[in-house]
Amino acid sequence: MSFCCGASMLGSFGTLRHYKTLVHNVPIVYCPVCDRMDVHPAVEGEFEILVEYAQGDNASEVDFSDFVNIDHMPELFENCSMTDQGNYDEVLKHQIDIALDLLGVAKQINNEDWQLELKDRLQKLSERLRKYNKRAESTRSA
Numbered sequence: 001m002s003f004c005c006g007a008s009m010l011g012s013f014g015t016l017r018h019y020k021t022l023v024h025n026v027p028i029v030y031c032p033v034c035d036r037m038d039v040h041p042a043v044e045g046e047f048e049i050l051v052e053y054a055q056g057d058n059a060s061e062v063d064f065s066d067f068v069n070i071d072h073m074p075e076l077f078e079n080c081s082m083t084d085q086g087n088y089d090e091v092l093k094h095q096i097d098i099a100l101d102l103l104g105v106a107k108q109i110n111n112e113d114w115q116l117e118l119k120d121r122l123q124k125l126s127e128r129l130r131k132y133n134k135r136a137e138s139t140r141s142a
């Protein structure tokens, strides 16, 4: 399990831009708080080869899954605390719970910097959850 700014990074598939090339379906880990996104460590090598190849080819878009068999990829995410497949709101709620627990600890030990950081994180997470729920609602009513 990897960590970013204190929140645990989530496993997913995403589209990454490398110079002029867009690479789709890349296994990634990302931070739900600050949006930092990294190529999943287990496929960094494949990713580098693919983007070099795409640049040599002047391809503006490639699909990672066309070049690398990603069928076994769910196993990659076993080291992540969770994936966002279909239950992003649950994931966010879980991260909010964790942050609330930590905030309790921070208050107990009177660490004000940490409290501020956690409050900031909570705000971003709940904002994200609010937006997600709003989007989910509009999809349902459409």
Ligand SMILES: [Zn+2]
Pocket: 004, 005, 006, 007, 031, 032, 033, 034, 035, 036
């Ligand atoms: Zn972060």
